[in-house]
Amino acid sequence: MFKPLKIGEVEVGFPVVLASLAGYSDLAYRLICRSLSAPYCTTEAMLDRQFLMESRLLHRLVRLDDGDHPVAGQIMGSEPAVMAQAAAVLSRSGFDVIDLNFACPVRKVLARKRGGYLMAHPDRVLDIVKAVLEAVPDRPVTLKLRRAFQEKDTSSQAFWKIAHGAFKAGIAAICVHARSVEQKYRGPADWAFLARVKREFPDRTVIGSGDVHTAADALRMIEQTGVDGVMAARGAIGNPWIFRQAREIAAGREPRAPGIDEQRELISLHFRTACDLYGPGRGLRIMRNFGIYYARQHPHPARARMAVIKVRSETDWRDWLETFYGQPDS
Numbered sequence: 555m556f557k558p559l560k561i562g563e564v565e566v567g568f569p570v571v572l573a574s575l576a577g578y579s580d581l582a583y584r585l586i587c588r589s590l591s592a593p594y595c596t597t598e599a600m601l602d603r604q605f606l607m608e609s610r611l612l613h614r615l616v617r618l619d620d621g622d623h624p625v626a627g628q629i630m631g632s633e634p635a636v637m638a639q640a641a642a643v644l645s646r647s648g649f650d651v652i653d654l655n656f657a658c659p660v661r662k663v664l665a666r667k668r669g670g671y672l673m674a675h676p677d678r679v680l681d682i683v684k685a686v687l688e689a690v691p692d693r694p695v696t697l698k699l700r701r702a703f704q705e706k707d708t709s710s711q712a713f714w715k716i717a718h719g720a721f722k723a724g725i726a727a728i729c730v731h732a733r734s735v736e737q738k739y740r741g742p743a744d745w746a747f748l749a750r751v752k753r754e755f756p757d758r759t760v761i762g763s764g765d766v767h768t769a770a771d772a773l774r775m776i777e778q779t780g781v782d783g784v785m786a787a788r789g790a791i792g793n794p795w796i797f798r799q800a801r802e803i804a805a806g807r808e809p810r811a812p813g814i815d816e817q818r819e820l821i822s823l824h825f826r827t828a829c830d831l832y833g834p835g836r837g838l839r840i841m842r843n844f845g846i847y848y849a850r851q852h853p854h855p856a857r858a859r860m861a862v863i864k865v866r867s868e869t870d871w872r873d874w875l876e877t878f879y880g881q882p883d884s
């Protein structure tokens with residue numbers, strides 16, 4: 555019933571994938587989502603300028619794992635030539651898809667004329683798209699867009715100009731976050747807009763984003779709007795089971811909620827993966843943040859959440875895990 559997703563020549567398969575999430579869709583969490591059958595993941599937005607110089611940060615950003623494919627590397631910037639250079643580095647580093655961010659609503663990003671700012675500047679977007687397509691002829695290029703820049707802009711003229719121009723130029727897919735840039739993350743996402751986009755581009759690949767809180771929401775988005783794929787974003791933070799559950803529902807089964815033992819094993823695996831990749835200090839900070847979201851799956855979410863916020867050391871972390879998730883069977 556659910557068509558496999560394909561992005562250019564890249565076979566994704568099951569059409570529910572991990573969205574780009576600053577602070578969350580890092581390599582460690584992508585691997586965790588893969589362990590629960592996420593078929594495709596996107597990095598967080600990376601600034602194009604970071605790709606101009608060799609640095610430790612750059613090495614961390616482009617670090618990949620054999621178990622993390624197909625994967626999209628997302629870049630954000632405002633200069634066509636710099637975006638093209640960044641795309642070439644991502645391609646050489648082994649990213650399967652190059653994703654361009656024209657959606658980020660953060661004030662500092664808009665002030666620097668990047669991300670969502672460009673939803674109001676379609677000609678600039680198309681210049682960037684053309685430069686990137688020339689720089690990475692062998693990789694599918696995708697765009698992350700918003701419905702419009704301004705909330706009151708119901709005609710979304712700039713959106714249509716960007717989408718038509720970019721598909722004509724040769725991009726492989728668009729991912730549409732069905733909110734305006736002004737809306738940031740507030741209020742409902744406009745799924746009717748996603749349906750319009752798919753009607754306008756019946757033979758192109760359109761991925762939807764916005765208000766996918768559960769696995770059932772993800773499949774409902776496909777059914778209601780006709781999009782080819784769905785990005786799980788906030789609904790996937792601390793809930794990697796969403797990917798398994800989406801497959802279970804699609805197969806006509808009841809989605810399984812993870813029991814406490816499964817939660818403990820997965821959180822422990824995430825902790826080990828993050829510490830191995832980033833070192834114990836950074837790993838712990840990342841996990842404390844994720845713990846706040848993992849706590850939502852716990853039978854006592856508020857208590858588990860309050861306790862993880864107080865974690866300051868690896869010993870505190872182990873105490874938290876043992877108190878709320880018990881000890882593993884030896």
Ligand SMILES: Cc1cc2nc3c(=O)[nH]c(=O)nc-3n(C[C@H](O)[C@H](O)[C@H](O)COP(=O)(O)O)c2cc1C
Nearest residue numbers: 573574575576598599698731763764765766787788
């Ligand atoms: C904490 C957070 C970080 C995000 N970072 C990015 C990002 O780096 N790049 C991007 O394209 N979208 C980013 N997004 C947007 C999501 O990918 C997604 O489009 C949006 O959250 C809408 O989906 P939702 O309503 O189901 O959460 C971010 C969203 C959140 C909540």
